[in-house]
Amino acid sequence: MNGPMPSMIAGGVLNQHLIDPEVCIRCNTCEETCPIDAITHDDTNYVVRAETCNGCMACVPPCPTGAIDNWRMVAREDAYSLEDQYGWDVLPAQGTVATSADAPGAEQQEPGGAREEAGDGLTVDTARGSQLPPWSAARPYVNLYTHKLPTTATVVGNYRLTAEDADSAIHHIVLDFGKLPFPVLEGQSIGILPPGGTADGRAHHARQYSIASPRDGERPGYNNLSLTVKRVRAARNDGRDGRDGVCSNYLCDLQKGDSVQVIGPFGHTFLMPNHPASDLLMICTGTGAAPMRAMTEYRRRKRLSGATGRLMLFFGARSADELPYFGPLTRLPKDFIDTNLAFSRSPDEPRRYVQDLMRARAPDVAALLRGEDSYIYVCGLKAMEEGVLQALAAIAEQEGLDWPVLWERLRREGRLHIETY
Ligand SMILES: Cc1cc2nc3c(=O)[nH]c(=O)nc-3n(C[C@H](O)[C@H](O)[C@H](O)COP(=O)(O)OP(=O)(O)OC[C@H]3O[C@@H](n4cnc5c(N)ncnc54)[C@H](O)[C@@H]3O)c2cc1C
Ligand code: SF4
Ligand code: SF4
Known part of the structure; x- marks a missing residue:
């Protein structure tokens, strides 16, 4: 500092x-x-x-x-x-x-x-979450590329994840860095510099996107990474006053072979533990799936070389059609990841949010909360944060755990990570 x-x-x-x-x-x-x-x-x-x-x-x-x-x-x-x-x-x-500044009487405070x-x-x-990474997390690189000195990536893939007729258009975008170093860890994000500028003549500032692929690449051994990007549409009332989002639309419209200006990587706390016996409790909505996909995929690859920790996922969307990575997720073996999907707008079904499913699985969630080696990740829309913390508190209470004490401990030990936007 x-x-x-x-x-x-x-x-x-x-x-x-x-x-x-x-x-x-x-x-x-x-x-x-x-x-x-x-x-x-x-x-x-x-x-x-x-x-x-x-x-x-x-x-x-x-x-x-x-x-x-x-x-x-x-x-x-x-x-x-x-x-x-x-x-x-x-x-x-x-x-x-x-x-x-050192004048007599000058007060000083420790940071x-x-x-x-x-x-x-x-x-x-x-x-509300930890400001420290897990003790065993790998050391991240941050700020290698800046607004002043961005790097260039090439789009090698861009396809829509959500159904064509679904309200929400979410894209999976793969960027390749060729021979330029761009080392990342699961849980980090990058900044995208959209071309052009604002009405007053300034260049657009960067928008941040979570990395959806593991550290060794979307395709293992390649210098690439993926993003999960939702189009921000004025027509869907996503806009404050009816303007399509600048960067999300730019990204979703990119074609294979296009160049993109990238800055970052960013993030030094929302990282996964490296020790293979650690358990992960992941709670997300919408594009908050990106870091969970990265962590899950890293563990899936590691599993082959002995990672034994449990994975439990709570994932919310309006409907199955709007849940990114729905197909691949449901095909992951049950003994590898305990997946719980909550749909808030499924026809003929009661509205269910991630916190409802968490409560329904209270004993299993509490078992993870009790564990000394459990790490909790929350990512998605800002609106989910409060509900998820309330659900964790209610589950802890129901299962005989002192939530305020546990919450403080989880934060101090780098075991509760929240990223909402
Ligand atoms: C840590 C972090 C991780 C993130 N990860 C992801 C991710 O994985 N995937 C993802 O899709 N997003 C992610 N985001 C959100 C992302 O960074 C962008 O905020 C999002 O894509 C919208 O950017 P945009 O340029 O499309 O919209 P903007 O152009 O920035 O507009 C955003 C909204 O504000 C309104 N608005 C802005 N300025 C004006 C104005 N002057 N007049 C009228 N309306 C205005 C727009 O209509 C729009 O609704 C993340 C954000 C953070 C902070
Ligand atoms: S948190 Fe607020 S009050 Fe504290 S240093 Fe930052 S800006 Fe200042
Ligand atoms: S926290 Fe985000 S908005 Fe605030 S100074 Fe850092 S980069 Fe800028």
Whole structure:
């Protein structure tokens, strides 16, 4: 971390917390993490309110790019305003500041992780998932390619996963990096730079997509990876005000042989354990299937060389037609993965969400929660997060487990990972 001191006022000097617009991939993670709403954004940049940020550092570990970890010493009256920050294409350099940050009476705080002050003076961890990877996870590479220096991949496959007449169009897209290194791990994501720009003449910023293939390639031994991309359509009311999504439509329309500008990889915590006896509890909806597919496929390949850990999957979609990878999933052996599919809009069937199925399988979920070697992954639409955590809490209670204690332990041990968007 680059911010030895948090953003705070000391002797008239502010160590101002800023976000690097050249590196930021606009994933919203920091805005969600900040316990006091110090981060906001417009269509261009993510920015920090100087007068609100208290330098608690909660937003720093979850940021997948490190863009959040920027600090500039400024005289308090010269602090960069939100308007300044919205207008930046690059971060300003550190200028000279007349007043010393080490002035007598200057307060310093240790970077504190995801913490906020509770009314009684206690600090409370505000992150819902772990900010550490599993202890045995492989070391990820991050930020090898940036907005300034992207790499180029070639589309070697693009096909629709969901039924042609299904409402939701989800594509499986395979990108090949040829001879250029692009090392990834399951659970990481990449950024795609769509061509063109916004109405005000700026280049489009990158959009983030989870990697759906294992570390050794969509096809083992090839320098390629796959993505699971859902078209964001205005017509389906996905749009805030009726505009088709820029990047998802660009990606879904790509043809074999097309070139794509890629940045990343990103993500250093939502990673799978490497020790073969570890159990995975995976809970996802829609394109949240991407990292689960990557992990499952890695384990399937590893199984042949002795991975013994259990895999349990809860996967939700509106209907079987809209569930990406439905066919391949249902063909995986039952003794390899315990698959539970929840459909919320199946004709003639009651609505079922992943949390309903989890509750129905409470003893088996609890067995995993009890296990010292279980790792939990939640990925998909933001709306699912609350329900899944409630279901885990209810199951724990029903099965005689102390959820608050267990939850804290899972987070501390890098065993509960949540990625919703
Ligand atoms: C960690 C992470 C992992 C992700 N993984 C995946 C994945 O595996 N698969 C996947 O499909 N997605 C994934 N996403 C989501 C993805 O990054 C994109 O957000 C998504 O594809 C939409 O991007 P877009 O460019 O198509 O839409 P955008 O152009 O960004 O638009 C998004 C929405 O906002 C509306 N909107 C935006 N700007 C305006 C404006 N100025 N005026 C009017 N409306 C506007 C659009 O109508 C649209 O509905 C992930 C996101 C994160 C953070
Ligand atoms: S990349 Fe980092 S700074 Fe940018 S929005 Fe995501 S978490 Fe925030
Ligand atoms: S999480 Fe903490 S350091 Fe980050 S912006 Fe919010 S108050 Fe500032």
